[in-house]
Amino acid sequence: MQSLRSAIYGLIPRPQPSAASGIRPPAKRLLILSRYPNPSVSYYLDERSKALADIPVILKGLDDGLGDVDCEGLFVIICRYIKAPQLRWLEQRHGRLAGIAYFVDDDIPAVIAGDEASWPYKFRLLNFAIRPLPRLNRLLTHLWASTEHLAGTLTNSDHKVDILAPMPAQPSQKSPAMIGETAASLKMVYHATGIHRHEHEFLMPIVRSAMNKHKNLHFEVFADGDLARRWRRQGIEPARMTVSPQLPWSSYLARTTNHGADIALAPLLAGRTNDSRADTKRIDISRMGAAAIFSRCATFARCAVAGEIHIGNTAEEWLTAIDQLVEDGHRREIAFNATLQSLEKMRQSATLAFPGIRFDGFGDTA
Template sequence: MQILRNIIYGLLPRPRLSATSVGGAPSAAKRLLVLSRYPNPSVSYYLDERTKALANIPVIMKGLDEGLEDLDSEGLFVIICRYIKEPQLRWLEDRRRSLAGVAYFVDDDIPAVVAGDEATWPYKFTLFNLAVRPLPRVNRLLTHLWTSTETLADTLSDAHQKIAILAPMPATLEGRSSEIAGEASTSLKMVYHGTGVHRREHEFLMPIVKTAMDKHSNLHFEVFAEGSLARQWGRQEIEQRRMTISPPLPWASYLARTTDHGADIALAPLLIGKTNDSRSDTKRIDISRMGAAAIFSRCPTFSRCAVAGELHIGNTAEEWLMAIDQLVGDRDRRLIARNATVKSIEKMRQSTTAAFPGIRFDVLGDIA
């Protein structure tokens, strides 16, 4: 079966710059259009803060089902964030000569997700329909190609590709961490907010969480899961009153929930694999928003913006249980870990730039 998955992975199209864009001088852009399945985490993590920095440039955000007929294409630079549908793609094709450029941004190895064995079939269908099938036509339009990590760029690159890195740029966070850490409470909330794409991480955590919950009666555990994963969590024989299994939320609802409802401990495992190897460390942003003390897998993804005081451990049950024990039993250690991840968000901001790579704007000049 793995051989078949590898064949499928190799056959699926990748984003590629058009032959005419290689070596060409980009036109100056007067306006910016972002096409996305909006709102979504990719826009929040990578694009929102950068568009806010374009104070003198009109920025237009369009969801995939919104029409573009009312837009002036002259001098318009277009960012396709992961997905596009036929009507918008046809609009771009009809106006390609008047556009200032077209960039494609991707923050996942989408062929690896489609060919892999973790994502659900409905999610794979969505990815194939919105992100894979349009690529041959999208590629003929592209003047810029951006990925979220160097690893993903290496996966997609060839001798003719010029792929720029658009690293996460989080918003400045409020000071929830110190507030929550200062509260005296005998009850602690531990969370795992991995999506269904992280099936292996869910299954890795199940026996660990079961053991931790049996040992620490003051823990309440929250996990987002649906379908077979939710049923697996329900079979762990954890006291129902001490565990919440919630279905995954739409992005806007998830933002609101994690802003309004914090956590004490957040689990952030990441196992070795083709899909995970290309991921960025945006999970830090969610954890900081909740004001939680995190436990991270020791891996290249989370080492990128690591700071002293964070907990980074190997992917063994023993190490994860020891780390949970440490955070449950030591309030000061939780505070240190929480504040460290807040600092890592600032490091994340400082390690990138607000510029969109390679775009020249009429008003601001060349900011790349």
């Protein structure tokens, strides 16, 4: 089965710019096409768009018409997906555009060929991310990926892949009382989509043991369908566990902003899809004001700082780390402050510029 998945992975088309970018006019305005709002826009595009100051930025959802958009000097960013009407609009006007960039922050072929994502999600990827590529590649002038590893899955000798690393907003620090409160009642969370099925399965016995040991813990997990049912079958007291369905991105932002947590679990197991991921989970954890436990891996090593907790993917190490954070409020505060520092490191290691775009009157941003 693994060899079949590898064969499918190799056959799935990749984005490959073929249009000339060097002769394009300077950009006067920016158009972002996306399933908006979504985490990719929040993690990678929002802060960079704000930094453009006097450059107009237009956001359009996948179902929005483009008839009111002036295409002269327009640079277009496609974030992961595009639908046929917008693709036709680009085809009819591409000669007048300042450029078209495709941005991707997941190894989409790995998700499709893998065994974790649901079939409806795979169908959406095929329909809106893969199916348009033969036509879209003829228009692309730029290709951006979120990590070096992901860029390596896209690169061939004919085109360049630029790195567009996460650019988080300046974090608003939570009240220290949220971190250092007594251990009388603590909230531990695992927030991940169904694409992380293996991580859900890895955590189930660990969380069950931790909840049996620490009666002051309440656990919250986001899960749907079979994963939700399996969480509810773990034998954890229903009054001490919340199994919530996946939320739309705007609702998730509001939920994690207004309802904090004390401990956040961030496991990441080895695999083709995870190997290409960026460390954006730190942004969510900081927003909640939580102390995090991270898997020891290349993804979370990228912006690691002293005071964070990085451990191997064994039940013993995860249970020990949970014990430490449950029993020591000072250690929770150290871990939370370390994640704040890691976000600043993330900001400093990235650039506000969009790679390769020349804005009219602002020079080359590359």
